[in-house]
Amino acid sequence: MDTDHPLLEVDGVTLRYKTRDHLVTATYRVSFRVFPGDRFVLLGPSGCGKSTLLKAVGGYMAPTEGEIRLKGRPVTQPGPDRMMVFQEFDQLLPWKTVRQNVVFALEASGRLTGKAARERADLYIDKVHLTRFADSYPHTLSGGMKQRVAIARGMAMEPDILLMDEPFAALDALTRRRMQDELLALWEGTRFTVLFVTHSIPEAIKVGARILLLSPHPGEVKAELNSADTPEAALRLESRIQQMLFAEEIPEAAENV
Numbered sequence: 001m002d003t004d005h006p007l008l009e010v011d012g013v014t015l016r017y018k019t020r021d022h023l024v025t026a027t028y029r030v031s032f033r034v035f036p037g038d039r040f041v042l043l044g045p046s047g048c049g050k051s052t053l054l055k056a057v058g059g060y061m062a063p064t065e066g067e068i069r070l071k072g073r074p075v076t077q078p079g080p081d082r083m084m085v086f087q088e089f090d091q092l093l094p095w096k097t098v099r100q101n102v103v104f105a106l107e108a109s110g111r112l113t114g115k116a117a118r119e120r121a122d123l124y125i126d127k128v129h130l131t132r133f134a135d136s137y138p139h140t141l142s143g144g145m146k147q148r149v150a151i152a153r154g155m156a157m158e159p160d161i162l163l164m165d166e167p168f169a170a171l172d173a174l175t176r177r178r179m180q181d182e183l184l185a186l187w188e189g190t191r192f193t194v195l196f197v198t199h200s201i202p203e204a205i206k207v208g209a210r211i212l213l214l215s216p217h218p219g220e221v222k223a224e225l226n227s228a229d230t231p232e233a234a235l236r237l238e239s240r241i242q243q244m245l246f247a248e249e250i251p252e253a254a255e256n257v
């Protein structure tokens with residue numbers, strides 16, 4: 001594994017939406033680098049452009065300014081080298097079983113077909129502990145199980161980088177924590193590269209090895225931090241991040257009082 005060269009480079013990226021009567025700047029000159037095997041988290045308040053950044057890395061949206069490179073090559077379109085897992089439970093095809101959902105993604109992208117696709121699907125379905133449900137349809141699964149299928153589907157493509165946009169945000173607190181643990185266990189097994197978006201500070205600290213803190217709308221880089229590996233360090237980091245986010249909201253006059 002080449003850990004000296006960045007896998008993903010986001011270089012001075014400004015992202016704008018053009019609506020009928022105005023321009024919305026979602027992120028402003030954001031830069032960061034993700035190395036192979038990183039667990040890299042984008043953390044910031046609602047509306048700071050996290051999903052927009054992920055969309056741009058996915059190749060669904062072009063930067064107004066700056067460049068995004070994967071393995072040194074500019075990203076210009078979506079590709080199976082970047083797989084996305086979303087927050088919504090309805091990202092699976094409802095008329096296909098768990099296995100068929102994973103196989104379909106492999107076949108549609110041309111990654112694998114037939115028996116090879118089924119074997120690859122079963123391998124990743126097993127990794128997310130859903131072997132017993134391989135022939136079940138999505139509507140018969142819980143929210144957490146559906147998210148595991150979406151993760152298995154993304155991982156089965158063996159992408160260069162897995163893009164996860166608040167994948168656990170719609171789950172109850174207990175399931176969310178369990179899914180965070182499971183993601184870390186999966187990562188321990190394969191050391192894949194993940195770019196994970198969240199607005200939860202504890203989740204960022206738990207899931208991430210590196211954390212990019214973004215300021216409120218439009219999102220600019222506020223800090224890049226190493227995560228914490230002990231519970232005490234996690235608490236300290238959590239309050240430090242809170243201070244950094246809170247400082248943003250204090251008007252200048254108030255600081256002089």
Ligand SMILES: Nc1ncnc2c1ncn2[C@@H]1O[C@H](COP(=O)(O)OP(=O)(O)OP(=O)(O)O)[C@@H](O)[C@H]1O
Binds near residue numbers: 045
């Ligand atoms: N399709 C769109 N058209 C116009 N503006 C948009 C569009 N999508 C997002 N925006 C705007 O871009 C900004 C960033 O949105 P984005 O969804 O990336 O934020 P986010 O950090 O993912 O927020 P959240 O935590 O709520 O998911 C917001 O001001 C939003 O209103």
Ligand SMILES: [Mg+2]
Binds near residue numbers: 050051052
């Ligand atoms: Mg979002």
